[in-house]
Amino acid sequence: MKAVVLLSGGMDSLVTTAIANAQGFELAAMHVNYGQRTWHKELEAFRLIADHYAIGERLEINADYLAQIGGSSLTDYSMPISGADLQGLSIPTSYVPFRNAGFLSMAVSWAEVIGAERIFIGAVEEDSSGYPDCRKVFYDAFNAVIALGTKPETSIAIMTPLIEMQKSEIVRKGMELTAPFELSWSCYKSEGKACGVCDSCALRLRAFERAGMRDPIDYEQRPDYI
């Protein structure tokens, strides 16, 4: 069975790809560039990871509209990137309004055309940045939209294998599946070495620390987040 994997190039989408691959799906990989600060680096990670898993069917999408619309520190470079808020008490400035619905819509359009029946996305609810569109209820509701909004003969469902995992479990799962973490990119801020202090770096570093592993990518600094 064919599955589309939404592959940003970060650790969550990497491990999601590793899981879908281990489950025996024929993978098609989709990447969205939406004018985010680190898009060169993320696109490079996407290509390297897709190469690693020998994924032939690929789609690289430009969704500049998210940058046009703004409202997020990822696309509006005049807004500061939130530092680590590991309590998850507020929605960080990196939240891109309703971004995942846009990405899922694109993935469903593609899945319908190429005949894929699953869409894998590396959303994490339990141990995440608190984005509203990373919650299981959101994906359940979106599955209802897919069932109603596609041709009757299609059968497409979203898979969120990480949704209930802690980030440290995601690291362990990835290690177990020998996912190439060294090819992935999570930093929101830098395209050189990862900054180590943005919300995304902080969550990643803490996850590796808690898993008792060392993150193989280079950081400007590695604060203690445990």
Added chain:
Amino acid sequence: MKAVVLLSGGMDSLVTTAIANAQGFELAAMHVNYGQRTWHKELEAFRLIADHYAIGERLEINADYLAQIGGSSLTDYSMPISGADLQGLSIPTSYVPFRNAGFLSMAVSWAEVIGAERIFIGAVEEDSSGYPDCRKVFYDAFNAVIALGTKPETSIAIMTPLIEMQKSEIVRKGMELTAPFELSWSCYKSEGKACGVCDSCALRLRAFERAGMRDPIDYEQRPDYI
């Protein structure tokens, strides 16, 4: 209250704009170019209609991904455009897979940033081309996704004022509201005169005939569809 109107430039989105305007909403107009055959003409219609209603806040989006993905005669120029199938027995080749979900996602992202609480879309279920994403159940399900996928303090709902109307009622409603039909564009095929024979022209011509009105735009031919 501010409302985003999805304004393709066709007769349905024109009348939807007229209705939202008559209801007193402060309008913000969004147009999506997705590499469809008649995009120049539709963009022109969008701008003229937005000028007519003195809409200052506008967003013109490029969503080339739908053309990249293909699967529709609107974006894949090697596929033939379906002729009129006014029985609505099959989904025509002009169906763009899951397109409206993509457009709605974009509109919600924008609405969340500019503080709009309504999104108007000119979807028609009763008397339409039979696209799955033009049905009321689809929009009801999408409203659930919006409620779950946006920030808790936002309150955005999709409005589909035409959903249960016959096309001829839409013409009458537009005439009642003095909507500028002469500025609108519905043909899927041509950018000169409207072809008069594609599915979209046929539905439009039949609607005007049934309403007992004459469509003010120019056609290559005006077959009898009544």
